[in-house]
Amino acid sequence: MIEFHLDGGSGLSPYQQLVRQVRHALRLGLLHEGDQLPKVKDVVAALAINPNTVLKAYRELEHDGLVAARPGVGTFVTATLGGGGSLAALGPLRQDLRRWLGKARRAGLDEESIEALFLSTFRSAAREDIA
Amino acid sequence: MTWLTWRQFRIPALAVYAALAAVGVVLAITGPDLVGRTEFTGDAESLYTGTMLAMYLLPAVLGVFWGVPMVTRELETGTHNLVWNQTVTRGRWLAVKLGTGALAAALAAGLLSLAVGWWASPIDTMASAQPENALWTRISPALFGARGIAPIGYAVFALVLGVAVGILLRRTVAAMAVTLVVFAAVQLLVPVLVRPYVLPATEEAVTITGENITRITGNQAGVIESIDVAEPSGAWVLTNETVDPSGAAVSPLPDAVQGCMPAPGEGLPDRQTVVGCLTQLSDLGYQQRLEYHRADDFWPLQWIETAFFLALSALLARFCFRRLRHLS
Amino acid sequence: MTALRAQSLGKKYKRRWALTGCTLDVPAGHVTGLVGPNGAGKSTLLNLAAGMLRPTTGTIEVCGGVPGSGPAQLAKVGFVAQNTPVYAGLTVDEHLRLGAHLNPSWDDALARRRVAGLGLDTAQQAGKLSGGQRAQLALTLGIAKRPELLLLDEPVAALDPLARRDFLADLMETVAEHGLSVVLSSHLVSDLERVCDHLIVLVESQVRITGEVEGLLATHHRLSGSRRDLDTLPADQHVVSASHTDRQTTVLVRTEAPILDPGWTVGRLTLEDLVLAYMSNPTAARPALEVLR
Numbered sequence: 137m138i139e140f141h142l143d144g145g146s147g148l149s150p151y152q153q154l155v156r157q158v159r160h161a162l163r164l165g166l167l168h169e170g171d172q173l174p175k176v177k178d179v180v181a182a183l184a185i186n187p188n189t190v191l192k193a194y195r196e197l198e199h200d201g202l203v204a205a206r207p208g209v210g211t212f213v214t215a216t217l218g219g220g221g222s223l224a225a226l227g228p229l230r231q232d233l234r235r236w237l238g239k240a241r242r243a244g245l246d247e248e249s250i251e252a253l254f255l256s257t258f259r260s261a262a263r264e265d266i267a
Numbered sequence: 268m269t270w271l272t273w274r275q276f277r278i279p280a281l282a283v284y285a286a287l288a289a290v291g292v293v294l295a296i297t298g299p300d301l302v303g304r305t306e307f308t309g310d311a312e313s314l315y316t317g318t319m320l321a322m323y324l325l326p327a328v329l330g331v332f333w334g335v336p337m338v339t340r341e342l343e344t345g346t347h348n349l350v351w352n353q354t355v356t357r358g359r360w361l362a363v364k365l366g367t368g369a370l371a372a373a374l375a376a377g378l379l380s381l382a383v384g385w386w387a388s389p390i391d392t393m394a395s396a397q398p399e400n401a402l403w404t405r406i407s408p409a410l411f412g413a414r415g416i417a418p419i420g421y422a423v424f425a426l427v428l429g430v431a432v433g434i435l436l437r438r439t440v441a442a443m444a445v446t447l448v449v450f451a452a453v454q455l456l457v458p459v460l461v462r463p464y465v466l467p468a469t470e471e472a473v474t475i476t477g478e479n480i481t482r483i484t485g486n487q488a489g490v491i492e493s494i495d496v497a498e499p500s501g502a503w504v505l506t507n508e509t510v511d512p513s514g515a516a517v518s519p520l521p522d523a524v525q526g527c528m529p530a531p532g533e534g535l536p537d538r539q540t541v542v543g544c545l546t547q548l549s550d551l552g553y554q555q556r557l558e559y560h561r562a563d564d565f566w567p568l569q570w571i572e573t574a575f576f577l578a579l580s581a582l583l584a585r586f587c588f589r590r591l592r593h594l595s
Numbered sequence: 596m597t598a599l600r601a602q603s604l605g606k607k608y609k610r611r612w613a614l615t616g617c618t619l620d621v622p623a624g625h626v627t628g629l630v631g632p633n634g635a636g637k638s639t640l641l642n643l644a645a646g647m648l649r650p651t652t653g654t655i656e657v658c659g660g661v662p663g664s665g666p667a668q669l670a671k672v673g674f675v676a677q678n679t680p681v682y683a684g685l686t687v688d689e690h691l692r693l694g695a696h697l698n699p700s701w702d703d704a705l706a707r708r709r710v711a712g713l714g715l716d717t718a719q720q721a722g723k724l725s726g727g728q729r730a731q732l733a734l735t736l737g738i739a740k741r742p743e744l745l746l747l748d749e750p751v752a753a754l755d756p757l758a759r760r761d762f763l764a765d766l767m768e769t770v771a772e773h774g775l776s777v778v779l780s781s782h783l784v785s786d787l788e789r790v791c792d793h794l795i796v797l798v799e800s801q802v803r804i805t806g807e808v809e810g811l812l813a814t815h816h817r818l819s820g821s822r823r824d825l826d827t828l829p830a831d832q833h834v835v836s837a838s839h840t841d842r843q844t845t846v847l848v849r850t851e852a853p854i855l856d857p858g859w860t861v862g863r864l865t866l867e868d869l870v871l872a873y874m875s876n877p878t879a880a881r882p883a884l885e886v887l888r
Contacts, residue, residue: 346680352676
């Protein structure tokens, strides 16, 4: 069972954060098919947020085909993101990333510059994807 | 609602009833001593005054300590926000509390009056047989409110008055003071402005003879202002005045009899002479007019007075219910 | 289904209007936050909804009935007043008995479970409870009568942060379990942000803006760019607040349409920013703006 948390400074609304955390958990293999998501009542009691927020997040995940609600029982994971295949792809990707980081450091970039470079490239690439 | 009413009322109620029980014990112990006595002095006299005080104070105490806090306490602590949001309307809330309080007050006053009336009956009987003790007959203003069923009317009235003032002023201390003042004012004014007139008084024209003059009142200049004649025993005398042949009251007495009293400095007057001199008044056509309520009028007056105060209570209660709706 | 409907509602105390021209439509099944500075009229609105006050002008309808109009209506609405009043001389248990005696719809099992779950000693006098415990007791009395709508007037104002979090978490759990509607007032926006999905902003006795929180956040934007005259803005962009330096203009707008002008940098607002903008700009007032979603 995963545990949710809310980050006040993230700029994302609570329900968006919940959706993200479920997707993350699926990607990292913390959630498998058939696992139950925390009950609305429990999430709400732990985080002191509006139940509709949790319901909205679960509904969006259901709309994306990742979970399914079983009335009276709970909400369960029906699919994974990436699947076993992507887990295997993680290894080589990680190695590539290490090599790139080594190059960046040798070029003289400090940690903040590396982070800024990565984030700005990542964001502009994402925007291009949407546009 | 009855559970809550009792839970909130139990301490004030028990306090008063415990005090009454203590008084009752004292009266029960000392009561039998009084039977058959003809002189009531010392301890008996202080107890007598004490019971009178208790009878007059009880309604005031009930009004101030039972009535006022009924609403003001809720307003001052903010609990009216709690209780008026339960599934009970303000009307029902007040009806149960007021009804319980009024019943408890009536009972307390009734019991005390019963006990005191029993205890003081030897004194009362004696007083009503002696015209010179007019002040201490049951029907006299001093004692009327301390006997019979009138205290029940006073107690209920004081209680509802306390609640009404509490609703009006919303503050406990101020409401207690105002309730006390208003209640005292009513108690002082009713015997003067209301009670004498609720029943027709007995009127009597009495011939002034030597034997029946009981008092001569004069001023410092030696002028005789008025005389009193003997009054019927046990009665509440409203008027005891000299009237001329046309029926108008005269004071001071006409010049013709002013000479009956010796001028200041001429020595002490001799009663026989003065009285004999004053009987000239009847020759001149003057009479003494007596207006009084007979001793028998005691119970009719009691019923009327109680009804009057209960009617006042009903009016005040109506005010309470209407005003409560707009309270916040 | 409407939990609360007000039409031109107004309340006058002696000389002062505590609430004027209030028109609201609060849907059922949501947690609505009522926010505004002190003295704005929040308590007045809640008291009117609970039936503790009578309106001077206009009408108000709560759960389909007139507030305070009899036992049936009183049973539908739970109210926890400011400072969470309780009877200091009564114990916790006696408060529950009070609830049981005075409310036909009282759910005693629920009340006892809550009290046990909160760790309250039933024999303890309510006057000796801590602020947080008193608030929880008052909330229990409000919830256990199973109302359709729960009105809370600054319930957490006097509580420390932990007690405040516990109270809100517990309230949300109850909402999740029983599906009741809540209107909760606060002058702390951060509390409301997590807990409310509907909002009413009340400033100087008037409703400034009301609507679904997500909708409000989606339609309000902070635009910053070079200094310009605000008349040049398109008609469908309503200015809430604006500030200028010699070079720069920053303006907060409400609009349904997308921002197309490339000269603007568009920023997202937090709920607090939005509320503050409405609270500090009385001229932005247009009574009862509904953002329909």
